[in-house]
Amino acid sequence: MFLRAPCKVNLTLDVFNKKEHTDVYHNLDSLVVLFGQPADELRIYIEPSNNKTSITLLCSDSRLANDNRNLAYRAADVYLKHIGEPFHVKIELDKHIPAEAGLGGGSSDAAAVLRALNIYFNHRIDQTALMAMAARLGSDVSSFLAEKPVRMRGYGEIIESLDCELPSLYGVVVRPDTGVSTAHAYALLDAIPNRQPSNGTEQLLSCIRADKDSSIDIVALLAKKLSNDFESVIFAAYPTIAKAYDMVLSAGALRALLCGSGSAVFGLARNSEHAEQLVNQLAPHFPFVSNVSTATLETFTINHI
Structure with a gap:
Protein backbone atom coordinates (compact mmCIF):
# COMPACT_ATOMS: atom_id res chain seq x y z
CA MET A 1 0.00 0.00 0.00
CA CYS A 164 -18.44 25.34 12.29
CA GLU A 165 -16.79 25.03 8.90
CA LEU A 166 -13.38 26.39 7.98
CA PRO A 167 -12.58 27.40 4.41
CA SER A 168 -9.58 26.01 2.56
CA LEU A 169 -6.50 27.65 4.00
CA TYR A 170 -3.26 28.57 2.22
CA GLY A 171 0.12 29.68 3.41
CA VAL A 172 3.81 29.01 3.72
CA VAL A 173 5.86 27.03 6.24
CA VAL A 174 9.52 27.80 6.85
CA ARG A 175 11.96 25.98 9.10
CA PRO A 176 15.18 27.70 10.13
CA ASP A 177 18.34 25.69 10.61
CA THR A 178 17.33 25.03 14.21
CA GLY A 179 15.25 22.28 15.78
CA VAL A 180 13.32 22.36 19.06
CA SER A 181 12.78 19.27 21.16
CA THR A 182 9.25 19.05 22.49
CA ALA A 183 10.55 18.24 25.98
CA HIS A 184 12.67 21.39 26.06
CA ALA A 185 9.77 23.54 24.87
CA TYR A 186 7.54 22.30 27.69
CA ALA A 187 10.37 22.76 30.20
CA LEU A 188 10.63 26.40 29.16
CA LEU A 189 6.91 26.89 29.78
CA ASP A 190 7.03 25.07 33.11
CA ALA A 191 9.86 27.31 34.28
CA ILE A 192 7.59 30.39 34.20
CA PRO A 193 6.20 30.97 37.71
CA ASN A 194 2.43 31.38 37.94
CA ARG A 195 2.05 31.22 34.19
CA GLN A 196 -1.50 31.83 32.97
CA PRO A 197 -2.49 29.75 29.90
CA SER A 198 -4.34 31.54 27.17
CA ASN A 199 -7.89 30.81 26.05
CA GLY A 200 -7.26 31.26 22.34
CA THR A 201 -9.02 28.14 21.11
CA GLU A 202 -12.37 28.90 22.70
CA GLN A 203 -12.10 32.56 21.72
CA LEU A 204 -11.47 31.76 18.06
CA LEU A 205 -14.17 29.11 17.82
CA SER A 206 -16.68 31.41 19.55
CA CYS A 207 -15.98 34.13 16.99
CA ILE A 208 -16.41 31.71 14.08
CA ARG A 209 -19.67 30.33 15.53
CA ALA A 210 -21.05 33.80 16.13
CA ASP A 211 -20.41 34.84 12.54
CA LYS A 212 -20.98 31.58 10.67
CA ASP A 213 -24.23 32.82 9.10
CA SER A 214 -22.74 36.16 8.04
CA SER A 215 -20.42 37.08 5.21
CA ILE A 216 -17.42 37.53 7.51
CA ASP A 217 -14.01 36.85 5.99
CA ILE A 218 -12.87 33.83 8.03
CA VAL A 219 -9.28 34.18 6.83
CA ALA A 220 -9.18 37.78 8.06
CA LEU A 221 -10.62 36.62 11.40
CA LEU A 222 -7.97 33.92 11.68
CA ALA A 223 -5.27 36.50 11.04
CA LYS A 224 -6.39 38.29 14.21
CA LYS A 225 -7.07 35.26 16.40
CA LEU A 226 -4.30 32.70 15.79
CA SER A 227 -2.36 32.01 18.99
CA ASN A 228 0.26 29.73 20.51
CA ASP A 229 1.33 29.66 24.16
CA PHE A 230 4.82 28.50 23.17
CA GLU A 231 5.67 31.60 21.14
CA SER A 232 7.01 33.85 23.89
CA VAL A 233 9.34 31.29 25.45
CA ILE A 234 10.55 29.81 22.16
CA PHE A 235 11.30 33.21 20.62
CA ALA A 236 13.26 34.22 23.72
CA ALA A 237 15.28 31.00 23.78
CA TYR A 238 15.81 30.67 20.02
CA PRO A 239 16.61 34.00 18.31
CA THR A 240 16.79 32.35 14.88
CA ILE A 241 13.15 31.27 15.20
CA ALA A 242 12.11 34.75 16.32
CA LYS A 243 13.91 36.12 13.26
CA ALA A 244 12.10 33.62 11.01
CA TYR A 245 8.79 34.79 12.46
CA ASP A 246 9.65 38.41 11.67
CA MET A 247 10.77 37.52 8.15
CA VAL A 248 7.50 35.71 7.40
CA LEU A 249 5.59 38.80 8.49
CA SER A 250 7.88 41.09 6.50
CA ALA A 251 7.30 38.97 3.40
CA GLY A 252 3.63 39.92 3.58
CA ALA A 253 1.90 37.07 5.44
CA LEU A 254 -1.42 38.02 7.04
CA ARG A 255 -0.15 36.45 10.26
CA ALA A 256 2.88 34.49 11.33
CA LEU A 257 2.50 31.66 13.83
CA LEU A 258 4.89 29.27 15.55
CA CYS A 259 4.05 25.68 14.53
CA GLY A 260 3.38 23.61 17.64
CA SER A 261 6.42 23.81 19.91
CA GLY A 262 8.60 24.89 16.97
CA SER A 263 10.85 25.38 15.17
CA ALA A 264 8.82 25.90 11.98
CA VAL A 265 6.82 29.08 11.38
CA PHE A 266 3.55 29.24 9.44
CA GLY A 267 2.56 32.27 7.40
CA LEU A 268 -1.15 32.66 6.61
CA ALA A 269 -1.94 33.74 3.04
CA ARG A 270 -5.06 35.22 1.45
CA ASN A 271 -5.15 32.56 -1.28
CA SER A 272 -2.96 30.14 -3.25
CA GLU A 273 -1.42 32.92 -5.37
CA HIS A 274 -0.45 34.89 -2.27
CA ALA A 275 1.03 31.72 -0.76
CA GLU A 276 3.19 31.20 -3.83
CA GLN A 277 4.42 34.79 -3.59
CA LEU A 278 5.43 34.20 0.02
CA VAL A 279 7.30 31.04 -0.94
CA ASN A 280 9.24 32.84 -3.66
CA GLN A 281 10.27 35.63 -1.28
CA LEU A 282 11.29 33.36 1.58
CA ALA A 283 12.90 30.44 -0.27
CA PRO A 284 16.36 32.04 -0.55
CA HIS A 285 16.56 32.54 3.22
CA PHE A 286 15.72 29.15 4.74
CA PRO A 287 16.84 25.54 4.30
CA PHE A 288 13.20 24.45 4.21
CA VAL A 289 10.28 26.36 2.69
CA SER A 290 6.98 24.83 1.58
CA ASN A 291 3.73 26.06 0.07
CA VAL A 292 0.87 24.64 2.17
CA SER A 293 -2.87 24.21 1.71
CA THR A 294 -5.59 22.40 3.62
CA ALA A 295 -5.53 18.63 3.17
CA THR A 296 -8.28 17.19 0.95
CA LEU A 297 -9.82 13.73 0.72
CA GLU A 298 -7.25 12.90 -1.96
CA THR A 299 -4.52 13.46 0.63
CA PHE A 300 -5.70 10.37 2.52
CA THR A 301 -6.16 8.07 -0.48
CA ILE A 302 -4.51 4.67 -0.06
CA ASN A 303 -3.28 3.05 -3.26
CA HIS A 304 -2.51 -0.64 -3.49
CA ILE A 305 0.88 -1.50 -4.98
Whole structure:
Protein backbone atom coordinates (compact mmCIF):
# COMPACT_ATOMS: atom_id res chain seq x y z
CA MET A 1 0.00 0.00 0.00
CA PHE A 2 1.11 3.54 -0.76
CA LEU A 3 -0.15 6.49 1.27
CA ARG A 4 0.83 9.96 2.40
CA ALA A 5 1.16 11.33 5.92
CA PRO A 6 0.40 15.07 5.91
CA CYS A 7 1.65 17.73 8.32
CA LYS A 8 -0.42 19.76 10.78
CA VAL A 9 -0.55 23.31 12.04
CA ASN A 10 -2.08 24.23 15.40
CA LEU A 11 -4.03 27.39 14.60
CA THR A 12 -4.40 27.82 18.34
CA LEU A 13 -2.48 26.07 21.10
CA ASP A 14 -3.39 26.62 24.75
CA VAL A 15 -1.07 24.76 27.12
CA PHE A 16 -2.31 24.21 30.66
CA ASN A 17 -0.18 23.30 33.63
CA LYS A 18 0.13 19.69 34.74
CA LYS A 19 -2.33 18.75 37.47
CA GLU A 20 0.48 17.11 39.43
CA HIS A 21 4.26 17.29 39.19
CA THR A 22 4.28 13.57 38.46
CA ASP A 23 2.03 13.90 35.40
CA VAL A 24 3.66 13.04 32.09
CA TYR A 25 1.47 15.23 29.88
CA HIS A 26 0.12 18.76 29.93
CA ASN A 27 -3.53 19.36 29.13
CA LEU A 28 -4.03 21.13 25.83
CA ASP A 29 -6.75 22.90 23.91
CA SER A 30 -6.03 23.38 20.22
CA LEU A 31 -7.58 23.89 16.82
CA VAL A 32 -5.68 21.55 14.52
CA VAL A 33 -5.69 21.76 10.72
CA LEU A 34 -3.98 19.22 8.44
CA PHE A 35 -2.09 20.43 5.38
CA GLY A 36 -1.49 18.28 2.31
CA GLN A 37 2.12 19.37 1.88
CA PRO A 38 4.73 18.72 3.06
CA ALA A 39 3.78 15.06 3.50
CA ASP A 40 5.78 11.96 4.25
CA GLU A 41 5.28 9.00 1.91
CA LEU A 42 4.88 5.42 3.09
CA ARG A 43 4.93 2.12 1.26
CA ILE A 44 3.68 -0.69 3.44
CA TYR A 45 3.93 -4.39 2.58
CA ILE A 46 2.00 -6.94 4.65
CA GLU A 47 1.97 -10.71 4.42
CA PRO A 48 1.03 -13.56 6.77
CA SER A 49 3.76 -15.31 8.73
CA ASN A 50 3.99 -18.98 9.63
CA ASN A 51 5.56 -18.37 13.02
CA LYS A 52 6.06 -14.92 14.56
CA THR A 53 5.44 -11.28 13.71
CA SER A 54 8.26 -9.19 12.29
CA ILE A 55 8.40 -5.47 11.51
CA THR A 56 10.99 -3.85 9.27
CA LEU A 57 11.24 -0.08 8.94
CA LEU A 58 13.39 1.54 6.25
CA CYS A 59 13.63 5.33 6.57
CA SER A 60 15.08 7.79 4.06
CA ASP A 61 16.40 9.92 6.95
CA SER A 62 19.29 8.02 8.52
CA ARG A 63 19.15 10.26 11.60
CA LEU A 64 15.83 8.71 12.62
CA ALA A 65 15.50 5.41 14.48
CA ASN A 66 14.19 2.38 12.59
CA ASP A 67 13.06 0.41 15.65
CA ASN A 68 10.50 0.91 18.41
CA ARG A 69 11.88 4.38 19.08
CA ASN A 70 10.12 5.37 15.85
CA LEU A 71 6.38 6.07 16.11
CA ALA A 72 5.61 4.40 12.77
CA TYR A 73 7.26 1.19 13.99
CA ARG A 74 5.46 1.38 17.34
CA ALA A 75 2.11 1.90 15.59
CA ALA A 76 2.59 -1.31 13.59
CA ASP A 77 3.72 -3.17 16.71
CA VAL A 78 0.73 -2.05 18.81
CA TYR A 79 -1.77 -2.83 16.06
CA LEU A 80 -0.38 -6.31 15.32
CA LYS A 81 -0.25 -7.21 19.01
CA HIS A 82 -3.93 -6.29 19.22
CA ILE A 83 -4.71 -8.50 16.22
CA GLY A 84 -2.84 -11.38 17.83
CA GLU A 85 -1.86 -13.09 14.56
CA PRO A 86 1.66 -13.39 13.08
CA PHE A 87 2.42 -11.14 10.10
CA HIS A 88 5.43 -9.70 8.32
CA VAL A 89 5.19 -5.92 7.89
CA LYS A 90 7.71 -3.86 5.94
CA ILE A 91 7.44 -0.05 6.02
CA GLU A 92 9.38 2.15 3.62
CA LEU A 93 9.22 5.70 4.96
CA ASP A 94 10.25 8.59 2.73
CA LYS A 95 10.53 11.67 4.95
CA HIS A 96 9.56 15.11 3.67
CA ILE A 97 8.28 16.70 6.90
CA PRO A 98 11.24 18.16 8.80
CA ALA A 99 11.93 16.87 12.31
CA GLU A 100 11.74 19.01 15.46
CA ALA A 101 9.61 21.52 13.58
CA GLY A 102 6.25 21.23 15.37
CA LEU A 103 4.58 19.85 12.22
CA GLY A 104 3.77 16.43 13.67
CA GLY A 105 5.69 14.29 11.19
CA GLY A 106 6.24 11.32 13.49
CA SER A 107 2.66 11.35 14.72
CA SER A 108 1.34 11.57 11.18
CA ASP A 109 3.47 8.58 10.16
CA ALA A 110 2.03 6.56 13.05
CA ALA A 111 -1.54 7.49 12.09
CA ALA A 112 -0.86 6.49 8.48
CA VAL A 113 0.39 3.07 9.59
CA LEU A 114 -2.71 2.53 11.73
CA ARG A 115 -4.98 3.51 8.83
CA ALA A 116 -3.20 1.22 6.39
CA LEU A 117 -3.21 -1.79 8.70
CA ASN A 118 -6.85 -1.29 9.59
CA ILE A 119 -7.80 -1.25 5.91
CA TYR A 120 -5.74 -4.40 5.27
CA PHE A 121 -7.53 -6.14 8.14
CA ASN A 122 -10.94 -4.95 6.90
CA HIS A 123 -11.48 -2.47 9.76
CA ARG A 124 -11.15 -5.13 12.43
CA ILE A 125 -10.67 -2.34 14.97
CA ASP A 126 -13.53 0.15 15.09
CA GLN A 127 -12.83 3.87 14.85
CA THR A 128 -13.32 4.55 18.55
CA ALA A 129 -10.83 1.86 19.57
CA LEU A 130 -8.42 2.96 16.85
CA MET A 131 -8.51 6.54 18.12
CA ALA A 132 -7.80 5.30 21.64
CA MET A 133 -4.88 3.26 20.33
CA ALA A 134 -3.57 6.36 18.53
CA ALA A 135 -3.82 8.46 21.70
CA ARG A 136 -1.70 5.95 23.62
CA LEU A 137 1.01 6.24 20.98
CA GLY A 138 1.36 10.01 21.22
CA SER A 139 -0.51 13.23 21.86
CA ASP A 140 -0.90 14.24 18.19
CA VAL A 141 -1.62 10.87 16.57
CA SER A 142 -5.41 10.92 17.08
CA SER A 143 -5.79 14.30 15.36
CA PHE A 144 -4.23 12.87 12.19
CA LEU A 145 -6.67 9.96 12.17
CA ALA A 146 -9.56 12.44 12.08
CA GLU A 147 -8.55 13.54 8.53
CA LYS A 148 -10.20 16.95 8.98
CA PRO A 149 -9.88 20.10 11.14
CA VAL A 150 -10.61 19.25 14.77
CA ARG A 151 -10.49 20.58 18.29
CA MET A 152 -7.95 18.60 20.29
CA ARG A 153 -8.14 18.58 24.08
CA GLY A 154 -6.76 16.69 27.06
CA TYR A 155 -3.28 15.44 26.29
CA GLY A 156 -4.46 14.86 22.72
CA GLU A 157 -6.86 11.97 23.32
CA ILE A 158 -10.04 14.08 23.10
CA ILE A 159 -10.83 14.81 19.45
CA GLU A 160 -13.94 16.84 18.65
CA SER A 161 -15.40 17.68 15.26
CA LEU A 162 -15.91 21.40 14.72
CA ASP A 163 -19.45 22.75 14.86
CA CYS A 164 -18.44 25.34 12.29
CA GLU A 165 -16.79 25.03 8.90
CA LEU A 166 -13.38 26.39 7.98
CA PRO A 167 -12.58 27.40 4.41
CA SER A 168 -9.58 26.01 2.56
CA LEU A 169 -6.50 27.65 4.00
CA TYR A 170 -3.26 28.57 2.22
CA GLY A 171 0.12 29.68 3.41
CA VAL A 172 3.81 29.01 3.72
CA VAL A 173 5.86 27.03 6.24
CA VAL A 174 9.52 27.80 6.85
CA ARG A 175 11.96 25.98 9.10
CA PRO A 176 15.18 27.70 10.13
CA ASP A 177 18.34 25.69 10.61
CA THR A 178 17.33 25.03 14.21
CA GLY A 179 15.25 22.28 15.78
CA VAL A 180 13.32 22.36 19.06
CA SER A 181 12.78 19.27 21.16
CA THR A 182 9.25 19.05 22.49
CA ALA A 183 10.55 18.24 25.98
CA HIS A 184 12.67 21.39 26.06
CA ALA A 185 9.77 23.54 24.87
CA TYR A 186 7.54 22.30 27.69
CA ALA A 187 10.37 22.76 30.20
CA LEU A 188 10.63 26.40 29.16
CA LEU A 189 6.91 26.89 29.78
CA ASP A 190 7.03 25.07 33.11
CA ALA A 191 9.86 27.31 34.28
CA ILE A 192 7.59 30.39 34.20
CA PRO A 193 6.20 30.97 37.71
CA ASN A 194 2.43 31.38 37.94
CA ARG A 195 2.05 31.22 34.19
CA GLN A 196 -1.50 31.83 32.97
CA PRO A 197 -2.49 29.75 29.90
CA SER A 198 -4.34 31.54 27.17
CA ASN A 199 -7.89 30.81 26.05
CA GLY A 200 -7.26 31.26 22.34
CA THR A 201 -9.02 28.14 21.11
CA GLU A 202 -12.37 28.90 22.70
CA GLN A 203 -12.10 32.56 21.72
CA LEU A 204 -11.47 31.76 18.06
CA LEU A 205 -14.17 29.11 17.82
CA SER A 206 -16.68 31.41 19.55
CA CYS A 207 -15.98 34.13 16.99
CA ILE A 208 -16.41 31.71 14.08
CA ARG A 209 -19.67 30.33 15.53
CA ALA A 210 -21.05 33.80 16.13
CA ASP A 211 -20.41 34.84 12.54
CA LYS A 212 -20.98 31.58 10.67
CA ASP A 213 -24.23 32.82 9.10
CA SER A 214 -22.74 36.16 8.04
CA SER A 215 -20.42 37.08 5.21
CA ILE A 216 -17.42 37.53 7.51
CA ASP A 217 -14.01 36.85 5.99
CA ILE A 218 -12.87 33.83 8.03
CA VAL A 219 -9.28 34.18 6.83
CA ALA A 220 -9.18 37.78 8.06
CA LEU A 221 -10.62 36.62 11.40
CA LEU A 222 -7.97 33.92 11.68
CA ALA A 223 -5.27 36.50 11.04
CA LYS A 224 -6.39 38.29 14.21
CA LYS A 225 -7.07 35.26 16.40
CA LEU A 226 -4.30 32.70 15.79
CA SER A 227 -2.36 32.01 18.99
CA ASN A 228 0.26 29.73 20.51
CA ASP A 229 1.33 29.66 24.16
CA PHE A 230 4.82 28.50 23.17
CA GLU A 231 5.67 31.60 21.14
CA SER A 232 7.01 33.85 23.89
CA VAL A 233 9.34 31.29 25.45
CA ILE A 234 10.55 29.81 22.16
CA PHE A 235 11.30 33.21 20.62
CA ALA A 236 13.26 34.22 23.72
CA ALA A 237 15.28 31.00 23.78
CA TYR A 238 15.81 30.67 20.02
CA PRO A 239 16.61 34.00 18.31
CA THR A 240 16.79 32.35 14.88
CA ILE A 241 13.15 31.27 15.20
CA ALA A 242 12.11 34.75 16.32
CA LYS A 243 13.91 36.12 13.26
CA ALA A 244 12.10 33.62 11.01
CA TYR A 245 8.79 34.79 12.46
CA ASP A 246 9.65 38.41 11.67
CA MET A 247 10.77 37.52 8.15
CA VAL A 248 7.50 35.71 7.40
CA LEU A 249 5.59 38.80 8.49
CA SER A 250 7.88 41.09 6.50
CA ALA A 251 7.30 38.97 3.40
CA GLY A 252 3.63 39.92 3.58
CA ALA A 253 1.90 37.07 5.44
CA LEU A 254 -1.42 38.02 7.04
CA ARG A 255 -0.15 36.45 10.26
CA ALA A 256 2.88 34.49 11.33
CA LEU A 257 2.50 31.66 13.83
CA LEU A 258 4.89 29.27 15.55
CA CYS A 259 4.05 25.68 14.53
CA GLY A 260 3.38 23.61 17.64
CA SER A 261 6.42 23.81 19.91
CA GLY A 262 8.60 24.89 16.97
CA SER A 263 10.85 25.38 15.17
CA ALA A 264 8.82 25.90 11.98
CA VAL A 265 6.82 29.08 11.38
CA PHE A 266 3.55 29.24 9.44
CA GLY A 267 2.56 32.27 7.40
CA LEU A 268 -1.15 32.66 6.61
CA ALA A 269 -1.94 33.74 3.04
CA ARG A 270 -5.06 35.22 1.45
CA ASN A 271 -5.15 32.56 -1.28
CA SER A 272 -2.96 30.14 -3.25
CA GLU A 273 -1.42 32.92 -5.37
CA HIS A 274 -0.45 34.89 -2.27
CA ALA A 275 1.03 31.72 -0.76
CA GLU A 276 3.19 31.20 -3.83
CA GLN A 277 4.42 34.79 -3.59
CA LEU A 278 5.43 34.20 0.02
CA VAL A 279 7.30 31.04 -0.94
CA ASN A 280 9.24 32.84 -3.66
CA GLN A 281 10.27 35.63 -1.28
CA LEU A 282 11.29 33.36 1.58
CA ALA A 283 12.90 30.44 -0.27
CA PRO A 284 16.36 32.04 -0.55
CA HIS A 285 16.56 32.54 3.22
CA PHE A 286 15.72 29.15 4.74
CA PRO A 287 16.84 25.54 4.30
CA PHE A 288 13.20 24.45 4.21
CA VAL A 289 10.28 26.36 2.69
CA SER A 290 6.98 24.83 1.58
CA ASN A 291 3.73 26.06 0.07
CA VAL A 292 0.87 24.64 2.17
CA SER A 293 -2.87 24.21 1.71
CA THR A 294 -5.59 22.40 3.62
CA ALA A 295 -5.53 18.63 3.17
CA THR A 296 -8.28 17.19 0.95
CA LEU A 297 -9.82 13.73 0.72
CA GLU A 298 -7.25 12.90 -1.96
CA THR A 299 -4.52 13.46 0.63
CA PHE A 300 -5.70 10.37 2.52
CA THR A 301 -6.16 8.07 -0.48
CA ILE A 302 -4.51 4.67 -0.06
CA ASN A 303 -3.28 3.05 -3.26
CA HIS A 304 -2.51 -0.64 -3.49
CA ILE A 305 0.88 -1.50 -4.98
